[in-house]
Amino acid sequence: MRRWLGVTASAALVAAAVSGCGTPAGTDGDLTDDWRPVAEARQFTPQAGECHVVAEPTAYLTSHQPVDCAKAHLVETFHIGTFTGDLAARPVPPRVGSAAMRSAFAECDAKAKEYVGGEWRDARLSVQVAPTSPAGWTGGSRWYRCDLFELDPVSGANGDNDRPVNRAGSLRGVLKAATPLRYGCAEEDDWSNLLAVPCTKFHRFEYVGVWTAPDVSYDDATKDEDAVHAKCRPVIARYAKVPVDGMLRYRTGSTYRFPSEQAWARGDRGVRCWYWSSGKKLTRSIAGGGTKVLPIN
Known part of the structure; x- marks a missing residue:
């Protein structure tokens, strides 16, 4: 009985407070018409020409921390492509390393040759495709990053691994002149x-x-x-x-x-x-x- 009386008394106090306040000066009494509309959600999209210290080939917004390419970095984004057709209709992004990514890699391969000024395989370089994250895909993003990176002079150059090494400076046009990478x-x-x-x-x-x-x-x-x-x-x-x-x-x-x-x-x-x-x-x-x-x- 004590609990019920407490709720009733609280309700009465609230009713009394509301009835005694009226409409404050300078307001119209409508609490909804002064809210600003929520801005339309903007999809995250990386940019060509960005360099990154995170080399994983999956582009999560939380790990997107581009740096100046003149500073130490691991990979350089040189092109942004778009999944289309049946690939774009998938419920999740294609898995990195799967056959579904071959067409994206082929585009990145061709764009890499344009970017460095020659066949990138003639140098200690490699290319990877980084698709948007699953969360970004659910939100409507269909882009993928084309990344380029330098290989180690021994293990990378001899095909033992494909890990990027730290470098400073962009790879744009690097094969148009003499370079120790070649x-x-x-x-x-x-x-x-x-x-x-x-x-x-x-x-x-x-x-x-x-x-x-x-x-x-x-x-x-x-x-x-x-x-x-x-x-x-x-x-x-x-x-x-x-x-x-x-x-x-x-x-x-x-x-x-x-x-x-x-x-x-x-x-x-x-x-x-x-x-x-x-x-x-x-x-x-x-x-x-x-x-x-x-x-x-």
Whole structure:
């Protein structure tokens, strides 16, 4: 009974207070017409030209903290693409590394060549696609980031991993001029890693170009070494300007580096090819040297 009386008394006090106050001066008594309308929700969209210290290929708003590209960073966004068609109709964004992301990677691949001024695989560079987060997708976002990053001179350059390394400075137009990022002449260390050396120094290896592997599993692509060497020999021939004929295998040795498994999963099918002198050390480049530089042995 005590509880019921307390509620009744409170209600009476409130009623008395309201009835005694009236409408305050300067108001119209309508408590709803003075509220500002809630602004329309704005979707978060990153911008091309931003650099990031967070390298994960999923673009969450909470981790979007772009920095000046002149300062230390891990990845650089060079293009913003849009999922369309059946991909855009999915209830969730395509999973990173899935076959559904291949078309996005193909666009990023082409845009990366434009951005750096050449074939980005000719240098210690890699490309990834970062789709909008699941929450952003639910809110209507259908964009994806195309990111570019520098690879480690040893483990990254030899296809062992695909982790970005810290760098300062934009990669825009980096291949339009001489750069230490570009592959060139190399020598092998005790662990079969190719290490860059000036072409005027003794060396047995030289980067010659890239060919595109078929869209198969990583295991299937890498299991037939003879077939990979056979694909690299014409690349060497074009680079050195020698005939692509039955004698080519007697002019040159070859080695190659596949993309890392992480890069392969993203869609990178570029196999980097290297000339190998089969033991004789050179002190010049074989580029354009013809049969004088690559005689039949």
